[in-house]
Amino acid sequence: MARRASEAAEGRRRSTIREVADRAGVSVATVSRILTGSYPAAPSTRARVMRAVKELDYVANAHARALAGTPNKSVAIVLNSVISPHYAHVAQGVEAQAAAEGRLCLIGTTGGDPERELAMVKFMREQHAEAVILVGNVVADESYRERMGRYARALAAIGSRLVLCGRPSLGPDVPAVVVEYDHAGGAFAATSHLLSAGHRRILCLGYRAGYTTVEGRLAGYRRALAAHRVPHDPSLEVEGTMEWHEGYRMMTERLAAGARDFTAVFAVNDLIAGGAYRALAEHGLRVPHDVSMVGFDDLPPSLDLNLTTVHLPHEEVGRTAVRLALEHEARGGAPPHVTLGTHLVVRDSVRPLVS
């Protein structure tokens, strides 16, 4: 009994190409050639080899194969978490494009911790990933910037690529492909939409310093206000993270605090919008009848809430990241930097302000 357990623990060796060769009565070279299809073999030999493969349930050792020449093509994606719908959609795009280009997809998460992200990049480099795709926000201090720069250059030196996805470049000395969204443009459009409906007191939910995507969205919000000559009121910008319960908290606190001093809400993402929506409902306030609202992301919750929101091409960003990285790997030159456009999806969460 104990023996059986330890036997299982060790795990019997998997069969090797040599065993296949012996069983088929040929050399390992012949087996290799037949399996990789790199050279025509006599039909009878081929049949014998295939039979041996089947009988032994042989599969090649990807590590050995990678070592010997045929590189094991793969692409790595590193993100905060898989459960955030935004990241999930990007990951889906990456995976799809990677599969389409015959690449395996390695995945790792960081929980938003820059240290873990750096460790992941190093790890993926060991795995010989052809591209390491970093998705989403981090707060990047100088030490981070410098170390990530080293990694980027090291990757570039061996024909691999660092890709920054949905975040800005780290500077000219950090050779990385960048695929960004036009956060500011989207926020400008969303806020303008509210302003055009006559709203002037627009609550902005989800401000947070250091997070570049949020900062971009906030900038768009402010620019729109300025363009409509609406004075900027800092008290309308509420700080919080990009989660449902934070949206709920921010709105609940605001309503509890006293007078309702806004007629519309710009949420920096749909999750926040969802939480705020519920908080409003609990205070008997309805969207869009009592309060207008726009979100950002166009992820599933906005469909349920019938929310007007800014559409981001999540999957396309993932696909583009992979495509550009592999193209650039082949072509060389300066790493491309693209900004993908956004557009407003108008549903039914905004009403003209009647005063």
Added chain:
Amino acid sequence: MARRASEAAEGRRRSTIREVADRAGVSVATVSRILTGSYPAAPSTRARVMRAVKELDYVANAHARALAGTPNKSVAIVLNSVISPHYAHVAQGVEAQAAAEGRLCLIGTTGGDPERELAMVKFMREQHAEAVILVGNVVADESYRERMGRYARALAAIGSRLVLCGRPSLGPDVPAVVVEYDHAGGAFAATSHLLSAGHRRILCLGYRAGYTTVEGRLAGYRRALAAHRVPHDPSLEVEGTMEWHEGYRMMTERLAAGARDFTAVFAVNDLIAGGAYRALAEHGLRVPHDVSMVGFDDLPPSLDLNLTTVHLPHEEVGRTAVRLALEHEARGGAPPHVTLGTHLVVRDSVRPLVS
């Protein structure tokens, strides 16, 4: 110019342990020992080696390392798609547990195609994954069953594990770890909740033959009806896939077809519930005032809709899958089979029926 491009295309070789050794004036063995920490080295030697490593930006080749002994610990997850929140949560659990146990996480998607799933399993076997975790539904015919059985046995023979996650066993001759949900139990609870509120005409949205999770949920629905001695009416079971727009379609068609012949809805998942919700709203019907509703999954949309639903421990399933697979790998014996419980989360989408 052309030269520069081709130079980039080839990608200069990455530095090897030999180059580090030469630069530090020691042998490769010493470098290896210092880097793996497998043996104490003299401080001065150590310093020289570390400096060389830094200067060359050296990282070990994971493939060579795996080949030479230290196996490259990894766990593979294979799922239909990453964007489905359910799969995303499971994937998160898998990734978290894998990281906690010091494993890399390989990921692949199949789009629900059994052939692609089989190919993925083979592929992951080549990569020496310690566990291959299959998540979610497939329609399994006899040929699939037989081939997957072969793979499972081949994996078992080398001390690796096949894990079926959220789907039933393939039979006693297919050695696989199974981590299931109690779909029927959850559906029983959800339907009973509606029945206890006095509802008798309960629409079941999302029936689909061959999909085991759906079949389990449907069975629970029927069992609850039987337990309350409510006659079974097949016309109340509407066929559709598990997506938002399908929920919308099913409900829209139902309402367009004529009389409203139900007072409550049991959606086989929250996405369907969300779509149905919107369709109801467009017909001026409100949840829960006019129609009661329960969903299944307890994923984000249910929070936005304030939906009473069946909670599934998605992440826990992922974590359990990894944990059991690795434990079993170490211990041996018969592969474990666990069924994780569910519970009803009561929010505000059900009202007692007043007749």
Added chain:
DNA sequence: ATTATTTCTGTAACCGTTTTCTGAAAAACA
């Protein structure tokens, strides 16, 4: 029947590590 081709298969070097075995130098002891 020879010779010249063509087609197929075997031998062996190599990919970049880890690790066992062994030897040299340094430290501890007498």
Added chain:
DNA sequence: TGTTTTTCAGAAAACGGTTACAGAAATAAT
């Protein structure tokens, strides 16, 4: 100082494939 023990570092053999090179067998050409 000579001997024994301990520390540290090197040489070389794996690991499991691919592939350049060369040789044998089979076919085609003379």
